[in-house]
Amino acid sequence: RVTRKRSVDKAGQFFGSGHTNNWAVTCTSQFWFNYRHVANTLSVYRSVKRLGIPDSHIVLMLADDMACNHRNPKPATVFSHKNMELNVYGDDVEVDYRGYEVTVENFLRVLTGRLPPSTPRSKRLLSDDRSNILIYLTGHGGNGFLKFQDSEEISNVELADAFEQMWQKRRYNELLFIIDTCQGASMYERFYSPNLMALASSQVGEDSLSHQPDLAIGVHLMDRYTFYLLEFLEDIHPASTTNMNDLFKVCPKSQCVSTPGHRTDLFLRDPGSVLITDFFGSVRKVEITMETINLTSPVEQVEDKPVDGDLQRETHSYVDQLPVSEIIHQKPKQKDWHPPDGFILGLWTLILLVFFKTYGVKHLKHIF
Amino acid sequence: LGTFEDRRWEATEVEEAAPGDAPSDSQTSSAPETVVTPSQPEDDFQEELVIRPLHSGDIYASFQFRTVWDTDFMGGKKVSHYRLFPKSLGQVISKFSVRELHISFTQGYWRTMQWGQPFLPSPPGAELWVWFQDTVTDVDGTWKELTNVLSGIFCASLNFIDSTNTVQPSASFKPLGIGNVTDHRFLRYATLPREIVCTENLTPWKKLLPCGSKAGLAVLMKSEKLFHSSFHSQAVHIRPVCQDWQCKSTSWELRQTLNVVFDLHSSGQGKREWSLFKMFSRTLTEACPLASSSKIYIDVTDNPQGEQFELSPATPLLSQAVVLGDRRTYSVYDLTQQATFGSMRSLNMLLRWKSSDGECDMMRPLLHGERYVAGYGLQTGEIHTLMYNHHPYRAFPVLLLDTVPWYLRLYIHTLTVTSKGKDNKPSYIHYQPSKDRVRPHLLEMLVQLPPNSVTEVTVQFERALLKWTEYTPDPNHGFYVGSSVVSALVPSVVAMDTNSTQERPLFSSFFPSKEESSYFVRIYTEPLLVNLPTPDFSMPYNVICLTCTVVAVGYGSLYNLLTRTFQVEEPSPGLAKRLANIIRKMRGVPPL
Numbered sequence: 001r002v003t004r005k006r007s008v009d010k011a012g013q014f015f016g017s018g019h020t021n022n023w024a025v026t027c028t029s030q031f032w033f034n035y036r037h038v039a040n041t042l043s044v045y046r047s048v049k050r051l052g053i054p055d056s057h058i059v060l061m062l063a064d065d066m067a068c069n070h071r072n073p074k075p076a077t078v079f080s081h082k083n084m085e086l087n088v089y090g091d092d093v094e095v096d097y098r099g100y101e102v103t104v105e106n107f108l109r110v111l112t113g114r115l116p117p118s119t120p121r122s123k124r125l126l127s128d129d130r131s132n133i134l135i136y137l138t139g140h141g142g143n144g145f146l147k148f149q150d151s152e153e154i155s156n157v158e159l160a161d162a163f164e165q166m167w168q169k170r171r172y173n174e175l176l177f178i179i180d181t182c183q184g185a186s187m188y189e190r191f192y193s194p195n196l197m198a199l200a201s202s203q204v205g206e207d208s209l210s211h212q213p214d215l216a217i218g219v220h221l222m223d224r225y226t227f228y229l230l231e232f233l234e235d236i237h238p239a240s241t242t243n244m245n246d247l248f249k250v251c252p253k254s255q256c257v258s259t260p261g262h263r264t265d266l267f268l269r270d271p272g273s274v275l276i277t278d279f280f281g282s283v284r285k286v287e288i289t290m291e292t293i294n295l296t297s298p299v300e301q302v303e304d305k306p307v308d309g310d311l312q313r314e315t316h317s318y319v320d321q322l323p324v325s326e327i328i329h330q331k332p333k334q335k336d337w338h339p340p341d342g343f344i345l346g347l348w349t350l351i352l353l354v355f356f357k358t359y360g361v362k363h364l365k366h367i368f
Numbered sequence: 369l370g371t372f373e374d375r376r377w378e379a380t381e382v383e384e385a386a387p388g389d390a391p392s393d394s395q396t397s398s399a400p401e402t403v404v405t406p407s408q409p410e411d412d413f414q415e416e417l418v419i420r421p422l423h424s425g426d427i428y429a430s431f432q433f434r435t436v437w438d439t440d441f442m443g444g445k446k447v448s449h450y451r452l453f454p455k456s457l458g459q460v461i462s463k464f465s466v467r468e469l470h471i472s473f474t475q476g477y478w479r480t481m482q483w484g485q486p487f488l489p490s491p492p493g494a495e496l497w498v499w500f501q502d503t504v505t506d507v508d509g510t511w512k513e514l515t516n517v518l519s520g521i522f523c524a525s526l527n528f529i530d531s532t533n534t535v536q537p538s539a540s541f542k543p544l545g546i547g548n549v550t551d552h553r554f555l556r557y558a559t560l561p562r563e564i565v566c567t568e569n570l571t572p573w574k575k576l577l578p579c580g581s582k583a584g585l586a587v588l589m590k591s592e593k594l595f596h597s598s599f600h601s602q603a604v605h606i607r608p609v610c611q612d613w614q615c616k617s618t619s620w621e622l623r624q625t626l627n628v629v630f631d632l633h634s635s636g637q638g639k640r641e642w643s644l645f646k647m648f649s650r651t652l653t654e655a656c657p658l659a660s661s662s663k664i665y666i667d668v669t670d671n672p673q674g675e676q677f678e679l680s681p682a683t684p685l686l687s688q689a690v691v692l693g694d695r696r697t698y699s700v701y702d703l704t705q706q707a708t709f710g711s712m713r714s715l716n717m718l719l720r721w722k723s724s725d726g727e728c729d730m731m732r733p734l735l736h737g738e739r740y741v742a743g744y745g746l747q748t749g750e751i752h753t754l755m756y757n758h759h760p761y762r763a764f765p766v767l768l769l770d771t772v773p774w775y776l777r778l779y780i781h782t783l784t785v786t787s788k789g790k791d792n793k794p795s796y797i798h799y800q801p802s803k804d805r806v807r808p809h810l811l812e813m814l815v816q817l818p819p820n821s822v823t824e825v826t827v828q829f830e831r832a833l834l835k836w837t838e839y840t841p842d843p844n845h846g847f848y849v850g851s852s853v854v855s856a857l858v859p860s861v862v863a864m865d866t867n868s869t870q871e872r873p874l875f876s877s878f879f880p881s882k883e884e885s886s887y888f889v890r891i892y893t894e895p896l897l898v899n900l901p902t903p904d905f906s907m908p909y910n911v912i913c914l915t916c917t918v919v920a921v922g923y924g925s926l927y928n929l930l931t932r933t934f935q936v937e938e939p940s941p942g943l944a945k946r947l948a949n950i951i952r953k954m955r956g957v958p959p960l
Contacts, residue, residue, distance in 0.1 A: 065564045323542075
């Protein structure tokens with residue numbers, strides 16, 4: 001039994017650095033030769049699941065299917081290391097948006113929460129003002145835009161406005177934005193909402209490069225920045241105390257060829273005090289108690305009416321799957337009667353007008 | 369329903385509250401709280417796996433998981449305590465007043481002529497058909513919400529099902545469960561031929577099973593092996609069934625099926641030897657503890673004395689079943705018996721073939737369908753559907769259902785049905801024309817197929833030009849047309865069992881049979897891929913560049929010519945003359 005006063009104090013400690021963690025991971029590239037973008041996304045997805053965030057709190061968007069693509073020599077697998085060492089697709093993956101559903105509009109709707117009412121829960125970002133959100137984008141990009149599905153773009157202005165909407169609607173506590181595309185730093189230049197931290201794999205004017213091809217699969221497997229990011233994340237476990245300053249050091253120019261950048265001026269806390277697991281993991285603080293708590297008394301089950309053996313119930317039967325005679329003699333459906341539409345009415349009016357013009361109005365009384 | 373195994377979990381009992389723990393700020397009853405075990409409707413779970421070696425060297429494995437529950441979703445009382453039946457599907461049934469739900473996800477196409485008939489047919493891509501209860505007032509709105517909810521449950525893009533690919537068949541797809549009224553206003557059918565099936569669809573499907581993928585037959589479902597196959601299909605079927613042989617009351621049945629065909633060369637490495645470990649990379653160690661029956665059936669009809677292949681470990685249990693119009697013999701492994709697993713505590717059946725010559729031909733499937741697009745160019749074309757009747761002397765009727773998207777404009781006056789070169793008039797035609805961007809074409813015909821013949825249905829069409837925002841991001845791939853559905857009552861070789869509630873293996877009791885001389889079969893043709901005239905999407909950029917260049921060069925030059933004035937200018941003098949002019953200026957003399 002926990003007294004009320006103590007629970008309030010504990011609550012203050014719980015909510016100290018963001019309570020629930022929801023996040024979205026997106027990959028925006030189509031076609032088989034963009035295999036590495038899907039591998040990037042899935043490796044980040046895998047790390048985050050390993051650190052404790054459940055599938056119900058992840059919105060995973062993959063713009064094309066690589067695992068079961070007919071060009072994949074090993075179906076249902078997506079590898080991140082050459083020689084097929086690590087299958088990041090795994091056996092327990094839930095993709096929320098796939099294929100043609102990954103569009104700029106859907107992405108912005110997920111972020112701002114303005115989805116049609118029948119959208120299922122797994123496709124919504126159900127964050128509140130105590131959620132820390134991690135957004136990871138990868139694909140092809142340029143100075144100020146990111147390409148979606150090879151046919152549309154999202155600009156950095158749109159993205160900054162979407163984050164401002166999220167801030168106004170209290171949809172996040174703190175947000176970490178990671179982007180691995182060419183000229184990625186241009187995407188976070190326009191942010192203006194508080195509590196945003198951003199990382200990019202390359203500066204404006206630089207290209208992000210891919211890491212290594214695999215000769216059996218025939219495409220490049222990962223991008224350099226995410227490859228070293230994955231290596232860094234593999235060392236993190238739910239109790240580790242690594243902070244963001246170590247994340248900024250991932251993939252220096254010697255390994256990445258491009259210069260990764262980051263932006264922390266909008267973030268209220270000092271990056272050195274922010275733990276990696278605040279964004280990448282879902283660490284719950286648990287207090288164990290030995291006291292029993294009484295739940296409400298169980299509901300008395302209302303007994304079903306006793307089955308009356310004498311009651312004649314109709315015998316059910318299975319339906320005939322192909323009742324030929326019934327089908328042949330099926331009456332055609334009575335078509336609903338529609339009032340005549342404008343064309344017919346106009347035509348008849350014209351005919352009547354011409355008639356009365358020709359023969360004079362005095363004949364009218366003979367007709368009616 | 370037969371005898372249950374004794375191994376069932378007991379309902380947990382609510383503990384009596386200890387006297388001293390009543391909280392001070394809540395009302396307590398003075399009498400000690402009584403133990404109340406609520407009376408639960410009975411539910412039952414069965415699982416089975418059927419393995420059928422195919423004549424081409426491939427092997428066909430079919431899993432079926434069946435949960436039967438005697439509850440009433442439609443009654444006034446809200447169902448809140450779920451045990452074996454998955455809660456997500458139960459809530460879908462009660463919220464959307466669903467009478468029957470059939471959804472399937474398939475990768476690959478079933479080759480009837482090489483593999484025979486499947487136990488449960490399914491078209492490539494995703495297919496969903498639902499019968500609603502007759503209490504539903506707005507069927508279209510409920511259908512839209514249902515597809516969205518199912519897309520979340522199965523991680524599939526079912527939200528792309530809308531009025532442009534939904535039809536209301538008038539005679540096909542009669543309910544497979546019990547019922548009296550079949551008003552087709554409450555039926556909706558949609559198919560997404562482009563839908564991809566991958567691990568993300570298998571994961572939530574496995575989570576619907578009572579034992580998940582932890583025990584029983586579901587441990588064999590490893591996605592790396594299942595998707596490396598020629599054919600993979602997973603489906604969920606929900607329908608009301610008879611509770612007992614009297615059929616006075618109904619219970620809800622949920623069947624989850626998974627059919628897979630492993631290829632001899634890609635999965636079998638060319639060697640004609642199949643085992644559970646080779647097919648699934650796992651062996652079985654126990655049955656699902658929540659299952660009342662857990663069996664494996666191996667089709668040994670072509671192997672009565674063991675002359676074709678050798679099956680190990682040997683099993684004494686044999687069972688005969690009438691399925692797909694034929695009496696087949698099966699070797700049965702009962703996983704609820706501990707003896708099945710032997711001393712190694714694991715079961716890995718092995719089928720090893722002996723010499724590979726002199727095999728008898730498999731029985732030719734009596735009904736077979738094909739479809740293709742004929743014609744040339746990007747304006748017109750012709751759809752040909754062929755239906756083969758391989759029975760030597762019996763004719764039987766088939767119901768053909770065709771759903772064609774609105775952007776292929778069918779010319780129904782060119783519809784011809786010919787058998788053996790002569791015109792074959794269908795005895796029933798239902799055609800609903802399409803409406804641009806609203807609904808697709810629906811064509812249903814009841815055609816009598818003469819014995820030993822090919823019936824060809826042809827219809828011409830014209831391709832429409834879409835608005836440029838309606839094209840997919842990769843329009844040069846083409847646009848899919850869903851499979852045609854051929855439903856037929858095929859004459860059977862042996863008498864079918866019409867007693868539907870007898871204890872039968874699951875794979876033989878899916879389609880109810882009303883008469884003994886024929887069985888119901890549904891086959892799907894190939895989906896079509898047609899190219900629509902695709903605009904060049906880079907043209908807007910090119911046009912802007914060209915127009916701006918022409919305007920700048922043409923207009924600019926013309927404007928300059930019209931508005932510029934010209935003046936004559938003295939040429940500047942040479943260097944010597946300029947020096948001389950400077951000296952003369954200094955001297956005060958006029959320049960040269």
